[in-house]
Amino acid sequence: MIRKFVLILGAAGIALTATACNTVKGVGRDIESVGQAGDKAIN
Structure with a gap:
């Protein structure tokens, strides 16, 4: 029972970490595109 709980908790942690990285x-990327748009507007 405890082993299943630990496995589920670990899988949830990995899933949340992967989501955070994305x-x-x-x-x-959004910040970079805003910067590029600003550069284009200035030039």
Whole structure:
């Protein structure tokens, strides 16, 4: 019983970590695109 709980908890932790990494990458891309749009507007 405890072993199943630990496995489920570990799987949930891995899933949340993977999701967080994708979110951070997406935010970075969004910030980069805003910067590029600003550069185009200035030039």
